[in-house]
Amino acid sequence: MALSYSDIINPSSKHHTYSRKQKSLGxxxxxxxxLYNRDDIDVIGLDEAASKLGVERRRxxxxxxxxxxxxxxxxKAKNKYSWKGFAAVPKALQxxxxxxxxxxxxxxxxxxxxxxxxxxxxxxxxxxxxxxxNTGSQNENYGIIKSTAASRADHRRxKSLGxxxxxxxxxxxxxxxxxxxxxxxxxxxLGDGHNSSIMRxxxxxxxxxxxxxxxxxxxxxxxxxxxxxxxxRWLGLxxxxxxxxxxxxxxxxxxxxxxxxxxTNISFKRSKLxxxxxxxxxxxxxxxxxxxxEKIVTVAERGNVDQGFTAELRKLxxxxxxxxxxxxxxxxLKKKLLRSMTxxxxxxxxxxxTTTKL
DNA sequence: TTTTCCCGCCATCCT
DNA sequence: AGGATGGCGGGAAAA
Numbered sequence: 291m292a293l294s295y296s297d298i299i300n301p302s303s304k305h306h307t308y309s310r311k312q313k314s315l316g317x318x319x320x321x322x323x324x325l326y327n328r329d330d331i332d333v334i335g336l337d338e339a340a341s342k343l344g345v346e347r348r349r350x351x352x353x354x355x356x357x358x359x360x361x362x363x364x365x366k367a368k369n370k371y372s373w374k375g376f377a378a379v380p381k382a383l384q385x386x387x388x389x390x391x392x393x394x395x396x397x398x399x400x401x402x403x404x405x406x407x408x409x410x411x412x413x414x415x416x417x418x419x420x421x422x423x424n425t426g427s428q429n430e431n432y433g434i435i436k437s438t439a440a441s442r443a444d445h446r447r448x449k450s451l452g453x454x455x456x457x458x459x460x461x462x463x464x465x466x467x468x469x470x471x472x473x474x475x476x477x478x479x480l481g482d483g484h485n486s487s488i489m490r491x492x493x494x495x496x497x498x499x500x501x502x503x504x505x506x507x508x509x510x511x512x513x514x515x516x517x518x519x520x521x522x523r524w525l526g527l528x529x530x531x532x533x534x535x536x537x538x539x540x541x542x543x544x545x546x547x548x549x550x551x552x553x554t555n556i557s558f559k560r561s562k563l564x565x566x567x568x569x570x571x572x573x574x575x576x577x578x579x580x581x582x583x584e585k586i587v588t589v590a591e592r593g594n595v596d597q598g599f600t601a602e603l604r605k606l607x608x609x610x611x612x613x614x615x616x617x618x619x620x621x622x623l624k625k626k627l628l629r630s631m632t633x634x635x636x637x638x639x640x641x642x643x644t645t646t647k648l
Numbered sequence: 649t650t651t652t653c654c655c656g657c658c659a660t661c662c663t
Numbered sequence: 664a665g666g667a668t669g670g671c672g673g674g675a676a677a678a
Contacts, residue, residue: 310654310676336667348656351669368662368667446660449670491671497653520651651678661668 315498318345319353319505331373333366352451356502359455379508380527383463390460454479454492455499462509462524469514471521472496 311317321343326334336354340347354371357363361382363371447453457479462468476492477484500522503509509522 308676310652313654315653346656347667348669349654351667355669446670451669487672494653494672495670497651501653649678652676654675655673657671657673659668659670661666663664663666 313345314501315349315352316501316505318343318349319357319502322353322357323505326373327375329375334363334371334373336369336371352498353502355451356455356499357506359452360459360503360506360508362506376527383459383526386456386460387463390464451495451499454495455503458496458499459503459508462526468524469512469521471514471519472500474521 322339325339325342336347336350340350343350354363358365358371359382361378362374362376364374366372458475461470461475461478472493473489475496476489480488480492500509500511504511504522507528508525510525512521512523513519514521
């Protein structure tokens, strides 16, 4: 069979031992896509997907939740999702953008109570026990956040992978920063001060999300321009302008379907494993990332003045915006700041970015 | 070592 | 009750 070994770059691969790479969420998502990204697909059954892809149900939930957040899928019923395809992504992103801008803007007058939640939150630190924290308080979040009814135990939803995904995407879509590291994200999506434990967990989730978003080519992993710290760059719908009917996602790469690609994930347990049969697959090579080398954060007009300083300022302002977006408590301060910042020292920060880039 | 992040236990949310 | 969902974090493969 196609024996393109799991990794072209693995000459010394003795007897393949357990490899996380072939079990990654990203790969699973890619396989999921090659399996269902077709016009004649309507509904997708979770069990069916799980067995076809050779993974346990649990993993399907993981990718399905983020795919749904971006519009590629829509939950139809129990165990059933409908395929929307990449054609639905632009709209979903647009909505996320509006939603994000809206509810950080509608924080206008809220001085009465101190804490508000829009992005995400958790409970108080340290014990405290008993007595449910929130509840009674008159939440001011007007609509937007989807769920119309605030079910009591709906507290769970607030930590869902889906919500996290949407908020993560909002960070990119609502600001002009297109490069951000996961722990910055975690910090932004969480209040700044938090248990390292909470943070760690949040980052774990972000890794999961980032992997499938990467598979979708909505983001790409790189490194911060200055530091070597890994970070993710927003790609959005690349090579998709106008629109012409259909869809298409494939930015470049006009390859048709990938025949012979084994879409099934071999199921080796995490420990040892025999050597019978090869489990290759590796459907097509990754795809050349050829996003040119864009320098630092966002484009910005090519100034030739204090390049370095300007870049730093930009980066700073971007982070500041993100922080503000994620921290509704600072509504008032935010307004003042934006008012004074906009169109001046931070020209590229004008909130109403306009033109939906994506 | 640190960074990634898979695995699957088990709490929750539906039927 | 029983099945569908999906937090959550241990701990091991990858840098």
